[in-house]
Amino acid sequence: MSDGTAVETETKATYLGLDLSTQQLKAVVVDENLKVLHETSVQFDNDLPEFRTYGGVVQNKSDPLLRVAPTLMWVKALDMILDKLRVCGVDFAKVAAISGSTQQHGTVYWGKGSGNQLKNLDPDKFLHEQLATFFSVGLSPVWMDSSTSEQCRILEEAVGGPQKLAEITGSRAYERFSGAQIAKIAHYKPDAYASTERISLVSSFAATLFLGDFAPIDLSDGSGTNLLDIRTKDWCDQLLEACAPGLRERLGSPVPSYTNLGPVSKYLVERFGFDEKCRVIAFTGDNPGSLIGMRLKDGDVACSLGTSDTLFLWLEKVKTATEGHIFCNPLEDGAYMALLCFKNGSLTRERIRDSAAGGSWQIFNELLESTPRGNFGNIGLYYDAQEIIPFLNGDHRYNKANDEISRYSSKEVEVRAVIEGQFIARRAHAEDFGFTIGPNTRIIATGGASNNKAILQVLADVFNSPVYVSELANSAMLGGAYQAKHGLLRGEKTFLEITASLPEPRLLCQPYKDAESIYKPMIVRYRKIVADLLKKE
Ligand SMILES: Nc1ncnc2c1ncn2[C@@H]1O[C@H](COP(=O)(O)OP(=O)(O)O)[C@@H](O)[C@H]1O
């Protein structure tokens, strides 16, 4: 390599992308061609045991619907990951822009005065040491919470019912959405609310830590609040008033997801040697972030198998749906995205893996592959936590005769039942929503469980569609890095030009020929079972 090339290589810009999801914080540094140079992660349960989380959240035995996460744990995770990146050899001076994705809907409450304090942090100290007193509410409600049914009704009534709320905000009221969560805090913790200067979503909170100033909420993650008018792209005053007093100034004005917010904080420049010209691009939710990272095409349905299971796709035009969600698109102003979210994803699969396969995915897969498609007519529905769609809880196992039974006679039947039951539900609700699954559909899988081919084969069979995976895992984190470059260069280059060199997703599983004849009747049975269970509840 000539000296000139070496110098040129040395001066080339890099981009930092983050994903602050339910169970961990991940970070990646990519080069000008979006090639991964470094990546690392901090796992909340294992790496930060002092916060005593399980799956990244804290549960309260006296209120089984409540789920929160210690806000300071996320701050400490950021301290740790920046140190880990430094140890990996990352040269922060080369980072031209930063962006990221985070779990959706969670809210962070900044106490009075914290805005000014954020601008004057001491670079010799960790962030978590200095921010310990910044929050007016120390435990952030997160997306797994379903304790706000009362507040949901208030929001729906404020605008004339669920249909109307869905028309305005893209979703009927959902317990985990930020609006209901904020309303609950304002009502039950009025002192804490009164001493709140600013409310961030987890995404704008993470951006704030990089910016050293309150970062605005982006439109795509803002669509997960039940407070944003997704057509006018501003907060809906009627809903703000029904939710909590003085909310508009606490939320700040929302911005498009690709917005270049400003330079990185003085703290990060001094502590880690970031270039003072390095820019912070708005952060967004992990599902919009995955949409960016996966570069979805028309006809593609993304299936994220993370803590939650989600299905999403790109929408050219807005529509109204009372089951599922419509979000503003994080890349294009006129476009939208559709999303369905299922709470009982990986953690439920892990529970059955632990009880039936001694904690081993390999044994789990052997059991799964030793049973036939259709599982001898058994169907199981497993909900560890209150499900979002359908609104059910507990385990429900049915045999071939459709009798509800308390357990299956073999481990292999149990293993297949959890995977088939989950994917049958995903397809049934996707079809109810209006996702068209046809001969040209490609399912693009991502998230932790997309590493598991045996599970993806069942996904292919239940959807009777081929399943693809990205060459590069962790689409939400990569979406952050791609958005960093896109936000910086928008106006000069399109997103497609910026990401043109990235590899196409790879075909991993094709459905078996008999799949549709097996699973179509099971979807009909599933609908009947769910209707009966909902009636009983
Ligand atoms: N080989 C595997 N088979 C099935 N699931 C897996 C496998 N590896 C990891 N997972 C699941 O991935 C989950 C984490 O997924 P991830 O997308 O990283 O989560 P999140 O972004 O929500 O924190 C874990 O809970 C784990 O159950």
Ligand SMILES: O=C(CO)[C@@H](O)[C@H](O)COP(=O)(O)O
């Ligand atoms: O609530 C939703 C989407 O509406 C969840 O998808 C969260 O955004 C959490 O994401 P993961 O941690 O499961 O990726």
